[in-house]
Amino acid sequence: MPDRNHEFGKYGAQGIKGYEAAARQLDTLVEFIATPVTQRRGMLARLHYLTRTEHARAAARQAGLKVTDRTLKRWADGKATPSKKSLAQLEAAYRQVRRQNVARHLLQRLNRGGRGTRVEFHPLNQSQVPRPYQRAVTFRSLNVRHWDRMVQAWAAGDNEAMDDAWFTGITADLGSDYGSYEYVMNIGFAA
Incomplete structure (x- = not known):
């Protein structure tokens, strides 16, 4: 060996x-979201993916998204802008949750x-x-x-x-x- x-x-x-x-x-x-998280459209798409259901929010928290629901709503409404650290956290949580969600389907395909x-x-x-x-x-x-x-x-x-x-x-x-x-x-x- x-x-x-x-x-x-x-x-x-x-x-x-x-x-x-x-x-x-x-x-x-x-097939992750193509628009970068640094652009508003990309950030909103990731927010929607991570917050559309209670299960998705729980998975995002478990994946490392450490901001409050109030802060997430302020970001979505455009009343606040996330810092670079928060954007990195959002991107990492999105990627991890997306991987977990598609793993079973991807495994069947492979x-x-x-x-x-x-x-x-x-x-x-x-x-x-x-x-x-x-x-x-x-x-x-x-x-x-x-x-x-x-x-x-x-x-x-x-x-x-x-x-x-x-x-x-x-x-x-x-x-x-x-x-x-x-x-x-x-x-x-x-x-």
Whole structure:
């Protein structure tokens, strides 16, 4: 079993953790609100999403939105403007609640009744690595049938669990060189 990279980039390799690339791809599948939170329209859309029901308000509070209902109403009515810190808090809460709300549906789409989803692994960039230190890493594709651990960790925002699900769950099916895909340039899949 290959060990995890402890000094990634020491010789000039470039890339990101595979679970981070997969999380980015999952984020693109979720279809978050496109208008930035810094614009009034984007802020109001997020407020509406987080406050339209009592359940949504409770989820927003649990996700870290620490302002009172009165303050939320003042923001919605345009009587007050949120600070940068409050806008960041609003955006973080919105993203977490949105992930939790769509996780079950997304999991069904990715697992496709046991058929899974084809994933493309684009290897790390070794163009700056001296020839003797380069690894033989190529483009790979794999049909991933079990997304449960990855999607649950992504919905919870748990990076450590996502890393574990990626490294021991998804890439383990690549065979003996799965450790070579701990870092990648990109991960591609659609659902």
